[in-house]
Amino acid sequence: MPKRAVLLVNLGSPDSTSVPDVRRYLREFLGDERVLDLPAAARWLLLEGIILRTRPKKSAHAYSEIWRPEGSPLIITSKSVQKKLAAKLGDDTPVYLAMRYGNPSVASVIAQIAADGIEEILLFPQYPHYAMSSWETVVVKVFEEAAKLAPKLTITTVQPFYADKDYIEALYEVSQPYFAQAHDHVLFSYHGIPERHLRKADSSKAHCLTVKDCCATCSTAHATCYRAQVLATTRALVKRAGIAEDKYSVSFQSRLAGEPWLTPYTDFELVRLPKEAGKKNLLILCPAFVSDCLETIEEISGEGKEIFMGAGGAVFQQIPCLNDQAPYIDFVHGRVQRWLVGETPEATRAKAFLDA
Template identity: 50%
Template sequence: MKRAVVLMNLGSPDSTEVKDVKRYLNEFLMDERVIDKPWLLRALLVQGIIVPFRAPKSAEAYKSIWTDEGSPLLVISRQLQQALDKEIDEPVTIAMRYGNPSPKMAYDELLQQNGDLEEVILVPLYPHYAMSSYETAVEYAKEQHRKGGYKFKLTTLKPYYDDETYLNALCASMKPYLEQEYDKILFSYHGVPERHIKKGDITGKHCLQVANCCDVASEAHQYCYRHQCWATTKEVVKRLGIPEGKWGFSFQSRLGRDPWLQPYTAKRLEELPGEGAKKLLVVCPAFVSDCLETLEEIAEEGKESFIHAGGESFTMIPCLNVHPLWVGALKKWVAELASGDNSMKLGKMVHELA
């Protein structure tokens, strides 16, 4: 069977110019799976309030991390594509949920290479299931596949937050940093509104409604972002032997005033020095590629906040990026999907918003 692989990530603006950042933010924030409000209210919020005020600030933030080759997220995604391409027989390309290259561009590129293409394996570069990341990326790729009338089959990798190969790669990437002296390591995940967690609860009575809900077995966990982040954290802590009291768990990148998953990373970074954690490590397992949220929000803004609050040393552990074990994990999953292993395939989506 003639197959190809698409690695799909979030995306970046085409440049650091305010006009490009505005275009990117409009596409991103008008997504109904990101801001799940009625279209008119969403348009008023995004186009009338958020983007006009946020775009100039975001443009400055992007400028602080931009490289000669462009956006770090896009550069690293290309590097990952090249690394995986050397390891497998199937051609590999990349796509973004927002901005360029789109899934359609990726599909067309692959068809130019092989007009007899029979299957595309879609690999969302999100370990955890969230409607505003993994789900929207997959649904967008499926929509462009459907609208394009492509004849090849589209097969999607399921979330891999608890997969052995992902965890092995994550632990290996973190281990060298644990050899230095530190008081605490903070696991910081991208935040989501609490309403997203409740909306994704297929039982309608578990998520954020039961004490210690993430530790209580439930079928809701297959779509619960908080549970999956918690599961990754607990497993990594156990595998690396991080002592109790030397690690923490938080959520970053809050937008708006609605309650989001807590504790908030920004607040914890201000509090930790006063609790005696003067030497801090931060890891962001929800991101597999370094981007604005890790390089600027954590490594720059977060570090400044922590040091200003009395911290002494701050180290952000890089994302998996092109770590050999991460490339190996992708190679293994592609091989399993190509062999027809249903355990690696995505099941039915939970949010049907269209």
């Protein structure tokens, strides 16, 4: 049998909360053509001429608010997932961890995989939903580095698992103790993307944001439609938890100014819900992230709570991400086990996607 391994890849974090480290991280992150998908010259001017002159200091402060003695929460949690998954798989199937931006880098980990004599890997992007700025950029980066550093390596990629019944069950198990508490409303806050990204990902160029109720109208475009996928996750979890239609809503957090992003915006909803809808006791969860990070801890638990309470809210409770909790480890382990025994209808060769 070929020597096999698992490669987990998450977003990443700066090496520290220092402004230079944050600037270096943002340069790599926002310099990605799938994140800021502008022509190279325009992307460089925006990044170097505007964003990196002001944002690193502000972001460094935000990171300092969530940093732990051991480092970045996202890195700490990701390493714990790696360790717990490795314990369940045993020595025959090593588990590697890389970050799309920052350290440990994809290149360094692919080099280590090659040095260890690994012949096949299961690439497991830590993103439930497809987006060119998340799932796709991870897959592309891994294949690019493998082509240079380990050209004989066989790579199988776990596809976005937004509607996988075991993933939904993991979300339910983690969320149910909070759903059982008294509350007026549940807000599903997903990371935002520009509307333009939906149109670019629509291979038909005639469905996303073009057809009325496009996310509710069956289409092959949904295979690469972030909005359709997050709504599918929401519907599945709401059904599993028995949440009434008038007791939940969906919003999108994090955006850059200058163009339309997916709406409604989370910060606007955190004002509207208590002030206009009378929803004073709120549960909020962020299923686009498997690990709590800057966007969930600082942006939601910090700024988001302040906005909600300032608008007249009474109780604000954030449901943690899956993190390294047992339901998520069991889900990931189950997917890996299916790959190991050859039962992988949902894990396809990523090269077919890249060549399409």
